[in-house]
Amino acid sequence: MAVMPSRPIPEATVARLPVYLRSLLDLAEGRGQLTVSSEELASLAGVNAAKVRKDLSYLGSYGTRGVGYDVEYLLYQITRELGLTQDWPVAIVGVGNLGRALASYKGFSERGFRIMALFDVDPNVVGTEIAGLPVRHLDDLKEAVTDDGISIGVIATPPAAAQEVGERLADAGVKSILNFAPAVVSLPPDVTVRKVDLSTELQILSFFQQRIQAIAAAREANRRLGATR
Amino acid sequence: MAVMPSRPIPEATVARLPVYLRSLLDLAEGRGQLTVSSEELASLAGVNAAKVRKDLSYLGSYGTRGVGYDVEYLLYQITRELGLTQDWPVAIVGVGNLGRALASYKGFSERGFRIMALFDVDPNVVGTEIAGLPVRHLDDLKEAVTDDGISIGVIATPPAAAQEVGERLADAGVKSILNFAPAVVSLPPDVTVRKVDLSTELQILSFFQQRIQAIAAAREANRRLGATR
DNA sequence: CGGAGCTTGTGATACCGGTCACAAAGTCGG
DNA sequence: CCGACTTTGTGACCGGTATCACAAGCTCCG
Numbered sequence: 001m002a003v004m005p006s007r008p009i010p011e012a013t014v015a016r017l018p019v020y021l022r023s024l025l026d027l028a029e030g031r032g033q034l035t036v037s038s039e040e041l042a043s044l045a046g047v048n049a050a051k052v053r054k055d056l057s058y059l060g061s062y063g064t065r066g067v068g069y070d071v072e073y074l075l076y077q078i079t080r081e082l083g084l085t086q087d088w089p090v091a092i093v094g095v096g097n098l099g100r101a102l103a104s105y106k107g108f109s110e111r112g113f114r115i116m117a118l119f120d121v122d123p124n125v126v127g128t129e130i131a132g133l134p135v136r137h138l139d140d141l142k143e144a145v146t147d148d149g150i151s152i153g154v155i156a157t158p159p160a161a162a163q164e165v166g167e168r169l170a171d172a173g174v175k176s177i178l179n180f181a182p183a184v185v186s187l188p189p190d191v192t193v194r195k196v197d198l199s200t201e202l203q204i205l206s207f208f209q210q211r212i213q214a215i216a217a218a219r220e221a222n223r224r225l226g227a228t229r
Numbered sequence: 230m231a232v233m234p235s236r237p238i239p240e241a242t243v244a245r246l247p248v249y250l251r252s253l254l255d256l257a258e259g260r261g262q263l264t265v266s267s268e269e270l271a272s273l274a275g276v277n278a279a280k281v282r283k284d285l286s287y288l289g290s291y292g293t294r295g296v297g298y299d300v301e302y303l304l305y306q307i308t309r310e311l312g313l314t315q316d317w318p319v320a321i322v323g324v325g326n327l328g329r330a331l332a333s334y335k336g337f338s339e340r341g342f343r344i345m346a347l348f349d350v351d352p353n354v355v356g357t358e359i360a361g362l363p364v365r366h367l368d369d370l371k372e373a374v375t376d377d378g379i380s381i382g383v384i385a386t387p388p389a390a391a392q393e394v395g396e397r398l399a400d401a402g403v404k405s406i407l408n409f410a411p412a413v414v415s416l417p418p419d420v421t422v423r424k425v426d427l428s429t430e431l432q433i434l435s436f437f438q439q440r441i442q443a444i445a446a447a448r449e450a451n452r453r454l455g456a457t458r
Numbered sequence: 459c460g461g462a463g464c465t466t467g468t469g470a471t472a473c474c475g476g477t478c479a480c481a482a483a484g485t486c487g488g
Numbered sequence: 489c490c491g492a493c494t495t496t497g498t499g500a501c502c503g504g505t506a507t508c509a510c511a512a513g514c515t516c517c518g
Binding site for chain 2: 104175212
C-alpha cells in the first residue's frame with residue numbers, strides 16, 4: 001500500500017491552511033520569527049487556538065510542547081500538504097471585466113499559480129493581448145490544456161455560458177475549476193468545482209444589514225410606545 | 230414585543246437563499262413557469278431536495294402539498310427576507326485591478342447593489358474617474374458614508390492596508406464589509422465581515438489536485454511493482 | 459365524493475466541526 | 489536535578505447541519 005495520508009484532513013481544516021500559511025509568511029519574512037505558539041498563530045489567523053492545534057495535528061505532530069511550532073518547518077509542511085511546492089498552470093475562460101482583472105492579479109503568480117492561457121469566444125477580443133497573454137478562441141481549449149499541462153480552470157464568463165465552459169474544461173481533462181460566474185455548474189464527481197459568487201456575498205451581507213435595521217426600527221417603535229405609555 | 234422573525238434562520242440557509250433566488254429568476258423570466266417543486270428547485274440549485282424544503286420552511290410554509298411552490302410568491306418572500314426589496318448603497322475602497330473590475334461589474338447593480346463611491350489613497354488615481362464615478366481620497370470616507378448613506382463597504386486594497394481600511398469603515402458607521410484583500414480583518418462583533426479570498430480558493434483546489442496526482446502516482450508505482458512481481 | 463398520486467413539512471437520526479479542559483511533554487532557572 | 493511554568497496534543501462534549509423517512513395535506517380524476 002503506497003504512501004497514504006496519515007489521517008484524512010477535514011475539509012474545514014484544508015480551508016484554513018492557506019490562512020495559516022499567509023500568517024506564517026508574515027511572521028517569517030516580516031519579523032524573522034523562529035517559533036510561534038498556537039495562541040499567536042490563532043490571533044493572526046483570526047481563529048481559536050485549540051482549532052489551530054487540532055488543524056496542525058492533522059499534518060502530524062510538528063510542535064514542541066512548552067515552545068511552539070518551528071515557523072520554517074511548519075511553512076514547509078503546509079506548503080507540501082497544499083501541493084504548493086510546485087507551480088500550477090491555470091487557464092482563464094472569459095475575459096470580460098472580471099477575467100481581465102484576474103489575468104493581471106498579482107496574488108496568483110505570487111503564490112505559484114501561473115496564468116498560462118486566456119480564452120473567449122467574442123471575435124472582438126480573440127487575438128488581442130491581455131497582461132502579456134494572447135486571448136485564444138475557446139475552441140483551442142483542449143489543445144492548449146494538453147500542450148501547457150493546464151490543471152486548473154477559471155470560469156469568468158456570463159452565467160449562461162458557465163455550464164458549457166465547465167463541460168468543455170472537464171472534457172479537456174481539467175479536474176479543478178474555480179467558477180466566478182453566478183450560475184451552478186454541475187460536473188462529474190471527479191471534478192472539483194469551487195464557486196466564488198460576488199453577488200451572493202453581498203446578498204448575505206444584505207440579510208444581516210437588513211436585520212440590523214429591522215431591529216433598530218423595532219426598538220424605535222418600542223421607544224415611541226414607551227413614551228406614550 | 231415588536232415584529233420578531235418567526236424562527237431564527239440558520240446561517241447555512243441564508244447562504245443558500247441567493248442561489249434559490251437566482252434559480253427562481255431563471256424559471257420566472259426564462260420559461261415563465263408558475264410553480265416549482267422542491268425537487269426541481271433542488272436540481273437547479275445543485276442541492277438536496279429535503280434541504281430545499283427545510284430551508285424554505287424557515288421562511289414560513291409557502292408551499293402547497295401535491296403542487297409545489299408558487300414561483301412569484303417565493304421570489305417575493307426570499308427577496309424580502311434577504312432585504313433586497315431596497316437598493317443598498319455600496320462603497321469600494323481600493324481601485325487597483327480588482328477594485329476597478331468590481332466597480333464595473335454589472336452583476337452588482339442588477340441585484341440592487343448601487344456602487345456610490347470609490348476611494349483610494351494613491352494621488353495618481355484620486356481625482357480620476359472610473360465607471361462614471363470619481364475616485365475620492367480615503368480621508369473623505371466618513372463624510373461620504375454619511376452623505377450617501379453607505380451601508381456596505383468593499384475592501385479591495387493590498388493586504389497591508391486592509392485592517393486599517395476596515396477600521397475606518399467601521400468608524401464611519403459601516404456595519405457590513407466584504408473583504409477581498411488576502412488578510413484577516415478583525416472588527417467589533419457588531420460589524421459583519423465576509424471574506425472572499427481568490428488565492429485561498431486556488432490553494433484549496435491545489436490541495437485536491439495534488440491529492441489526485443498523488444493517488445495517480447501511487448497507482449502507477451503499484452502497477453510497476455505488480456509488473457515485476 | 460372517494461381514492462390514487464404527488465409533494466410538502468418536519469420529527470428523528472447521524473455526522474461534522476468547534477470549544478473546553480487537561481494530561482503529557484517539553485523548557486528554564488536555581 | 490528538581491520544581492515551576494509553558495504549550496502541545498487530544499479525548500469529551502456540544503451545537504449546528506445534512507439526510508432520511510413518513511405522516512399530513514392537496515389535487516385530480518372517475
